[in-house]
Amino acid sequence: MAYKRFKFLGVAAVVLMVAMACGGSNNPGTSKQYKIGLVTDIGGLNDKSFNHLAYVGLEKAKTDFGIKDDVTESKSGNDYVNNLTGFASKNYDLVIGVGFLMQEAVGTVSGQFPNIHFAIIDGAGTDANGNDLKHTNVESLFFKEQDAGAMVGVIAGWMEKNGKAKKNKHVIGAVGGISIPPVNHYIAGYKWAATMEDPSIKVLVGYSNDFTDPAKCKGQATSMINSNADILFQVAGGCGLGVLQGAGQAGVYSIGVDADQKDADPSVIASALKKVDVATYTAIKNVVNGQFQAGALTFSIANDGAGYAVDNLTVPAELQTELKTFQDKIKAGTLTPPADIPTP
Amino acid sequence: MSAIGDILHLLITANLWQATLAAAILLLLPALGGTISERSGVVNIAMEGMMLTGAFFGVAADLAWHNPWLATGVAMLAGALMAMVHAVVSIQFRADQIVSGIAINIFAAGLTVFLINRIYGLQDVGHVDQSALLPNINVPGLDQIPFLGKVFFQQNVIVYVALVLLVLTHLVLFRTRLGLRIRAVGEHPQAADTAGINVFAIRYGAVVTSGLLSGLSGAFLAIGISNTFVPNMTDGRGYIALAAMIFGKWTPFGAFVACLIFGLGQAIYDNNSIIHISPYLLSMLPYLLTLIVLAGLVGRSIPPAADGLPYVPGSE
Numbered sequence: 001m002a003y004k005r006f007k008f009l010g011v012a013a014v015v016l017m018v019a020m021a022c023g024g025s026n027n028p029g030t031s032k033q034y035k036i037g038l039v040t041d042i043g044g045l046n047d048k049s050f051n052h053l054a055y056v057g058l059e060k061a062k063t064d065f066g067i068k069d070d071v072t073e074s075k076s077g078n079d080y081v082n083n084l085t086g087f088a089s090k091n092y093d094l095v096i097g098v099g100f101l102m103q104e105a106v107g108t109v110s111g112q113f114p115n116i117h118f119a120i121i122d123g124a125g126t127d128a129n130g131n132d133l134k135h136t137n138v139e140s141l142f143f144k145e146q147d148a149g150a151m152v153g154v155i156a157g158w159m160e161k162n163g164k165a166k167k168n169k170h171v172i173g174a175v176g177g178i179s180i181p182p183v184n185h186y187i188a189g190y191k192w193a194a195t196m197e198d199p200s201i202k203v204l205v206g207y208s209n210d211f212t213d214p215a216k217c218k219g220q221a222t223s224m225i226n227s228n229a230d231i232l233f234q235v236a237g238g239c240g241l242g243v244l245q246g247a248g249q250a251g252v253y254s255i256g257v258d259a260d261q262k263d264a265d266p267s268v269i270a271s272a273l274k275k276v277d278v279a280t281y282t283a284i285k286n287v288v289n290g291q292f293q294a295g296a297l298t299f300s301i302a303n304d305g306a307g308y309a310v311d312n313l314t315v316p317a318e319l320q321t322e323l324k325t326f327q328d329k330i331k332a333g334t335l336t337p338p339a340d341i342p343t344p
Numbered sequence: 345m346s347a348i349g350d351i352l353h354l355l356i357t358a359n360l361w362q363a364t365l366a367a368a369i370l371l372l373l374p375a376l377g378g379t380i381s382e383r384s385g386v387v388n389i390a391m392e393g394m395m396l397t398g399a400f401f402g403v404a405a406d407l408a409w410h411n412p413w414l415a416t417g418v419a420m421l422a423g424a425l426m427a428m429v430h431a432v433v434s435i436q437f438r439a440d441q442i443v444s445g446i447a448i449n450i451f452a453a454g455l456t457v458f459l460i461n462r463i464y465g466l467q468d469v470g471h472v473d474q475s476a477l478l479p480n481i482n483v484p485g486l487d488q489i490p491f492l493g494k495v496f497f498q499q500n501v502i503v504y505v506a507l508v509l510l511v512l513t514h515l516v517l518f519r520t521r522l523g524l525r526i527r528a529v530g531e532h533p534q535a536a537d538t539a540g541i542n543v544f545a546i547r548y549g550a551v552v553t554s555g556l557l558s559g560l561s562g563a564f565l566a567i568g569i570s571n572t573f574v575p576n577m578t579d580g581r582g583y584i585a586l587a588a589m590i591f592g593k594w595t596p597f598g599a600f601v602a603c604l605i606f607g608l609g610q611a612i613y614d615n616n617s618i619i620h621i622s623p624y625l626l627s628m629l630p631y632l633l634t635l636i637v638l639a640g641l642v643g644r645s646i647p648p649a650a651d652g653l654p655y656v657p658g659s660e
Contacts (some may be wrong), residue, residue, distance in 0.1 A: 044575045046460050046545055048468035077455060173617060197503055206617030209627050213579035214570035215370070219363060219614030226359045238574035241471075245571045248474065265571075 003233030029190065034067045034094070034288055037087030038280075039101035040113065044073050049258040050276045054098045054121060057280030065288045080105030088113040093289045096280060097121070100182050101147060105126055110135045117292050119283040121276055122182045124296070127260075136294045139286070141279040144300035145182055146337035147184050147330055148272035149189025149233075149299075151308035152255045155270050156190070156231040157197025159253075165294050166230040167250045172225035173204040175243045177211040177236035181339075186257065186272060187236045189337035193326070204229055206340065221246035221263045233272070244268055253313075262311030267312035275305050301330050351612060354619070356434050360611050365495060365567070368600070369506045369605030373561035374585035374597040377554030382594055383517060384550035385530035387652040389445035391558045392582025395450030398562025400456040403469060403573040410476040416563040423559020424552050426452060436545060438654030449582070450638070457575050469573045476503055478568035483533035484514040502564040509557070514596040526550055530577060530648035533655040542656050545553040558582065586597050593645045605637060606630045645647035 038058050040051040044199055055071065062069050070092075080102045081134045081300045085093040088109055097106045100122040102148040108123035109131065118125065125138040134141075156172045159165045165172075170301020174190055176183040191203040204224045208216040217239040222233050230252040234240030240257060247254035248267035256264060256271035279299050286292050308323075315323075329335040353482070354360045374391035377570055381388035402419030406412055434441040460469055483497035517523040528536040529546045537543050561581070566573050584606055585599075592598025610632025616623040 042576070046464070046468045046575065048458075052468070073457065075457075124418075129654060161466060173592060175617075179623065206615075207623040209613075209623060210400055212574050212576045214572065215367075215575060216579070216610075216614070217612065218569060219367070220617065222363065224617055225617040238577070240573065241572055242570055245471075268651040304575075 018045075019093055024141070029269075033091045034065065035090075035282075036061070036069050036287075037090075037092040037095045038069065038071045038086070039074045039083040039095070039097050039102070040071065041080070041101045042074055042076060043099070043237050045071065047238050048261065048264070050121065050274065051098050053259055053274075053276035054096065054280045057277035058096075059192055060277065060285070061281050061284040061288075067149060067284065069290070074210045077101065081108055084109040084118075084281050085112070085214045088116045088118075091116070093117060094119060094284060094292075096283060097123075098276075099123070100180055103130065106138060107135070110138045113137075116285055119280075121279060135294075139283055139292060140296045141283060142296050142298045142308055143182065143185075143274050143276075143279070144298060144337070144339075145185035145272070145274055146189030146192075146339055147301040148274055148306040148308055149186035149235075150193035150330065150335075150337040151189075151323065152197075152233060152272045153190035153193030154272050154323055155308075155310070155313075155319065156233070157194035157201055157256065158322055159197035159231065160194070160201050162318075163205040164316075167228055169228040169230070170200050171202045171204065171224075172200060172231040172233070173206070173221070173227075173229035174233040175217050175220040175224070175240060176205065176207045177239055178209060179207050184233045184341055185339050187233070187343045188339055190233050190272075192342050195342070197322075205287060208236050208239050210239045211237040213239050214245065218241065218242030218246040222250070222303050225250045225252055240296065241265075250264055256311070260309040260311065262309070266312055268311045270311055273307045273309055275299060275307065278305050301327060302333075347619055349618040350615075350621075354612060354615055356463050358491045360608075360615070361495040362498065363611035363614060364604065364607040365609070366499060366503060367610045368603040369503045370565055370569075371581055371585045371588055371603040371606055372510060372600055373506055374507060374554075374558040374582050374590040375603055375660055376596055377557035378586055378589040378590070379594050379596060379599055380513065380517070380526070380550045380557075381554040382589065382651050383530045383648055384526045384547045385533060385650040385653065385655070386431070386434055386547050387441040387445065388430065388551065388554050389442060389583070389586055390426065390448035391554065391585050392580065393445075393449035393580055394423040394426045394555045395457055395562040395565070395582050396452045396576070396578045397426050398450075399577060400459065400573050401568035402559075402563035403472065403566045404459075404463065406472045406476050406567050410473070412478045412567055413474075415567055416478065416560065417474075419563035419566075420556045420559040423557075423562060424555035427552050427555025427558070428625055430555075431548050434654065435551070438656065440652075441652050453576060456573070460573070460575070472567055472571045474566050474571070476559060476567075476581035477571055478564065495496075495570070500564065500568045502560065502568050505560075506564075510596050510600055517596065524531050526646070529655075530650055533650050533653075534659070537655075537657060542581030543657075547655070574633075587634070590645050590647075591634065594647060602634075602637075605633050609633055 097120040103123035103126040110125045114147040124132040124140040206220045221243040233255040234243035244254045248265040254267045398419035401422035405418035406415035433444045487497040488491045588602035591602035
């Protein structure tokens with residue numbers, strides 16, 4: 001009985017909030033200050049990866065549009081719903097969830113607050129089974145990570161083919177955090193492009209089952225290096241820092257992910273970029289301009305939402321040309337990196 | 345079947361056992377700490393938090409001073425300070441020791457993230473140069489022994505330190521008067537008090553020691569194996585160490601065996617790129633091994649009689 005009463009109170013509270021939310025948005029005339037709330041996933045703002053980039057985009061929007069911004073860092077997966085609700089219940093104009101891991105939470109909370117706009121990086125608002133609920137107040141910001149993965153795959157494959165790596169046994173590796181779509185897209189593009197460059201290449205793919213513990217990813221890296229891999233691509237956030245460091249310690253090359261990670265270790269020769277800052281900024285801009293659109297927005301090489309950076313490596317002219325040709329082909333649509341990891 | 349073949353093939357490589365030992369040592373240090381603390385009668389589930397705090401302060405100190413030894417000292421001190429909180433709360437104020445331990449673990453997770461934001465802003469923490477990491481040391485001569493050389497004598501300096509601490513802990517606990525006192529306090533504090541042993545002093549010392557050891561493990565993780573701090577990077581190792589301690593029946597060598605099993609599981613898992621099996625299945629391996637060993641070989645684990653009971657002087 002007591003539980004039912006609470007449930008009723010909860011519903012009443014939600015109705016009241018929604019009513020207040022409707023009232024609030026009827027402010028006539030005056031240019032209002034938009035309130036944007038960002039909820040990170042468990043990686044936190046210091047991940048020098050997508051949470052950090054989302055914050056960079058938020059800050060840029062703050063400068064350009066004078067928005068009021070607020071950030072909540074999630075300590076565990078159990079916090080997502082609370083943190084999203086925290087902003088939604090305070091009538092924020094846009095609540096941004098960062099990361100695939102928040103899909104279900106965004107699905108739940110966006111259903112409870114149909115008048116609040118939500119955006120989610122790397123996902124949609126889903127039910128418990130991962131089915132898109134297609135709420136009309138949710139904007140999904142997707143990336144073609146395979147585009148970025150393909151560009152660094154070109155670098156790795158070209159170096160193996162031309163004997164520019166450290167061991168030149170035609171073995172490279174990729175360490176993923178967890179086998180989820182955004183991670184596998186990167187690896188798919190990487191493997192596909194590297195194999196196109198060097199058909200005799202062997203691409204080792206491992207998963208650390210973790211995004212926060214560098215020691216686990218270093219273990220993966222060491223195992224691959226023992227199997228003759230000499231270029232390692234990390235797709236595991238903070239955990240993956242262990243790949244970069246492990247590669248450096250063993251004297252082989254590594255490739256960073258999401259942000260430009262050249263400072264993480266001297267072994268980083270390139271980074272696959274996923275411009276979460278661009279996506280976050282775009283989502284905020286859309287709300288400020290009254291152009292919020294539900295459904296998927298995709299960021300790729302074609303619209304400068306994905307790309308690559310060359311880091312601690314002097315790129316030979318030949319590779320430079322190769323990269324340019326490849327990128328142009330992806331832009332033009334004559335080459336389409338796959339979203340699923342190709343089986344050998 | 346090829347997966348089993350892959351694993352069997354791995355088991356005869358020195359690389360695998362080298363990784364196993366390193367992974368085990370990360371767990372062993374907090375497990376030894378827990379063993380000492382609980383032998384004195386203070387339940388300690390706060391190794392996770394103490395390790396995390398140690399890892400953070402180790403990195404912060406190393407980034408500031410470029411001296412891994414000093415940084416390790418700072419890490420141990422940080423772990424000890426967290427342990428001191430646990431000691432005061434549970435020994436002095438007789439609070440529930442489980443609650444205190446959980447509080448410390450949650451506090452450490454929050455504190456480290458808070459401090460990152462305070463000290464480094466919203467950038468990442470930064471990376472310790474290779475030259476300022478705790479070094480890997482190859483023991484001259486011995487490291488050339490086939491197979492065993494790689495496993496035992498091409499390791500990080502902390503691995504050697506931890507192995508010495510393992511033997512030392514065993515000797516102190518079971519071969520010295522101090523050890524006898526620690527165990528007496530953990531089994532029957534009233535009797536120990538009557539015999540003139542300072543129960544509070546022994547318990548404080550034991551809990552703080554667990555903080556020092558957990559902090560050392562944090563330093564090994566952050567500036568020995570890795571070169572930076574990532575929030576929650578300890579990733580539950582403190583809890584696994586707790587399991588290892590129970591599994592080892594509150595003895596140092598017992599805990600070490602448990603740590604080796606967990607370490608082996610992790611080391612095999614690290615090779616999932618070359619084992620033809622789902623990584624999810626493979627990640628269950630250490631826990632499966634544990635269940636089998638626990639159910640089949642270990643039998644009942646009985647904690648020290650006064651474990652978790654605050655001592656009230658003069659009580660019966």
